[in-house]
Structure formats: structure tokens, C-alpha cells
Amino acid sequence: MAEVIDGEAVAAEVRSGIADCVDTLASAGARPGLATVLMSDDSASETYVSMKQRDCEEVGIEGIHVDVDADAPATALFDTIDDLNARADVHGVLVQLPVPEHVDRRAVLRRIDPEKDVDGFHPENVGRLVAGDARYKPCTPHGIQKLLAAYDIDTEGADAVVIGRSDIVGKPMANLLIQKAPGGNATTTVCHSRTADLEAKLADADIVVAAAGVPEFVDGSMLKPGAAVIDVGINRVDADTEKGYELVGDVDYDSASEVAGAITPVPGGVGPMTRAMLLYNTVKSAGRRHGVDVTLP
Numbered sequence: 001m002a003e004v005i006d007g008e009a010v011a012a013e014v015r016s017g018i019a020d021c022v023d024t025l026a027s028a029g030a031r032p033g034l035a036t037v038l039m040s041d042d043s044a045s046e047t048y049v050s051m052k053q054r055d056c057e058e059v060g061i062e063g064i065h066v067d068v069d070a071d072a073p074a075t076a077l078f079d080t081i082d083d084l085n086a087r088a089d090v091h092g093v094l095v096q097l098p099v100p101e102h103v104d105r106r107a108v109l110r111r112i113d114p115e116k117d118v119d120g121f122h123p124e125n126v127g128r129l130v131a132g133d134a135r136y137k138p139c140t141p142h143g144i145q146k147l148l149a150a151y152d153i154d155t156e157g158a159d160a161v162v163i164g165r166s167d168i169v170g171k172p173m174a175n176l177l178i179q180k181a182p183g184g185n186a187t188t189t190v191c192h193s194r195t196a197d198l199e200a201k202l203a204d205a206d207i208v209v210a211a212a213g214v215p216e217f218v219d220g221s222m223l224k225p226g227a228a229v230i231d232v233g234i235n236r237v238d239a240d241t242e243k244g245y246e247l248v249g250d251v252d253y254d255s256a257s258e259v260a261g262a263i264t265p266v267p268g269g270v271g272p273m274t275r276a277m278l279l280y281n282t283v284k285s286a287g288r289r290h291g292v293d294v295t296l297p
């Protein structure tokens with residue numbers, strides 16, 4: 001049976017290191033602040049944002065939250081971003097995605113001050129990441145790098161398959177895995193909805209990052225024995241539970257854990273790491289702003 005990669009435990013260690021960074025900043029008279037902005041009525045997005053705010057509180061980061069009516073014009077969101085960009089007490093600005101259809105997502109991401117772009121989605125920060133000079137690594141792929149390192153899963157020379165080509169996970173994950181740097185140096189294949197023979201790609205994969213957004217898309221029969229399987233999916237599927245749904249990943253956990261060498265559960269795998277790395281980028285931003293060396297975890 002596969003070793004279970006405990007994202008909650010690794011994230012707790014990261015948060016503890018972040019709390020030390022917050023203390024260092026406090027000694028220099030600075031308090032990091034993270035602003036979250038929600039322009040959506042989607043209950044999953046509301047949950048994610050409130051978890052991010054709760055994490056801030058735990059580590060001593062000042063959490064600021066702004067709701068923008070989902071039916072408001074795009075200018076309402078742009079004005080909110082401009083205000084947060086200008087605030088000295090705000091070091092990170094995160095607009096929870098997706099935004100409503102009438103709002104141009106790319107224009108939103110361009111509007112955020114790149115120095116406060118703790119998601120790492122502004123084109124300037126994407127460019128820096130691709131160039132091997134990242135300012136803020138996007139939180140989910142960065143968290144996955146940390147998880148792999150915590151479990152001594154070597155990316156160097158490994159064959160990695162990333163399933164999904166989103167701007168949030170797939171593309172930055174592939175970019176990190178191919179960097180000539182620790183946590184990189186993997187031979188990386190990006191698969192997506194038009195990939196002709198996914199099974200053939202997966203059969204050789206030492207590391208699989210499943211970020212397709214399709215419930216239980218990957219099963220054990222598709223995996224190379226001993227592979228490390230990182231499940232980014234958080235899919236709500238109808239179930240006879242109190243909430244009326246249950247969370248499942250992009251990987252069929254039961255069959256995959258019989259074949260894989262290591263696997264992340266859903267929930268409790270990648271999700272907590274994504275949130276921890278948001279705190280990481282926020283204290284990094286505050287350190288940069290105030291000229292304080294925060295010794296990141």
C-alpha cells in the first residue's frame with residue numbers, strides 16, 4: 001500500500017515557520033497583511049476564502065476581506081484592487097477565482113500590483129517564474145514541491161506527468177518541475193483533454209500530478225507501480241451526507257493507493273499546502289516591502 005502524504009502535517013510545519021517570520025517582522029515594527037477579495041456567490045469559493053482568513057489569524061497575519069457583489073460591474077472590482085494596491089498595511093492581494101463571466105479575468109490579474117500578487121498570476125510574475133527567477137511561486141505547485149521534498153520524493157531525473165493545463169496549477173507546476181533547480185530537473189509531460197494516449201504517458205510516470213478537475217479520473221490500473229501520486233482535485237459530488245455532497249479528488253484513491261508508492265488524500269493533501277504557501281508569499285512580500293530578511297520555511 002502507498003505511503004499517505006500528510007498535507008495537514010507538512011502545512012502545519014510551514015505555518016509554524018511562517019509564525020516565526022511574523023515575529024521577525026514584528027521586531028522590525030511591521031505586520032504582514034493579506035487582503036482577499038470575493039466576487040462570487042459560489043459556496044465553495046466562500047469556503048476557500050474563509051479558510052484563508054482563518055489561516056491568517058492563526059499565524060498572526062492581518063486578514064482583510066472585501067466582498068464585491070457578483071452582479072456589480074467589473075469596475076467595482078478594479079476599484080477595490082486599486083484601493084488595496086495603495087494600502088501600506090496590505091502586502092498581498094488575492095482575488096478568488098473564478099470571477100463572474102462579465103469580468104475579464106486577465107484584466108483582473110493584470111490590475112494587481114505585481115509586488116502584492118501573492119498568487120503569482122500577474123503576467124510579470126508568470127514571466128519571472130518561466131525565466132527561473134520567480135518572485136512568488138503560485139501556491140498550489142509550490143505546495144506540491146514542498147510536499148514532494150518533505151517525503152524525499154526526488155524530482156531530479158524523474159519522469160513527471162502533469163494532467164491539466166490550467167494557469168493556476170498545470171502550467172506553473174510544469175514550469176517548476178522543469179526548472180534547473182531543487183524540486184525541478186524532472187522530464188515533464190503536460191497532458192490535457194486533447195492528449196491522444198494518456199495511459200501511455202502515465203505508464204512511465206514516476207510522479208503524477210492530477211489537476212484535471214474530473215472526479216476520480218485516474219485509477220490504479222493507469223499508474224506505474226511505486227509512482228508518487230499528487231491529487232489536486234477537490235470535486236464536490238452528490239452524496240447522502242449532511243451537506244448533500246462529498247469531496248473526491250481526480251484520483252480514485254482506493255485503487256491508486258494499491259499501486260502507488262505514495263499518494264495524497266483528498267481532503268488533507270494538497271489543499272492545506274496551497275493555503276500555507278499563500279501565507280508564505282504574504283510574509284515574503286512583507287519582508288521585501290520592509291527590507292526585513294524573514295528566513296522563509
Ligand code: GUN
Binds near residue numbers: 096097139274
Ligand atoms: N481558485 C482556485 N484556486 C485558486 C488560487 O490558488 N488562487 C485564487 N486567487 N483563486 C483560486
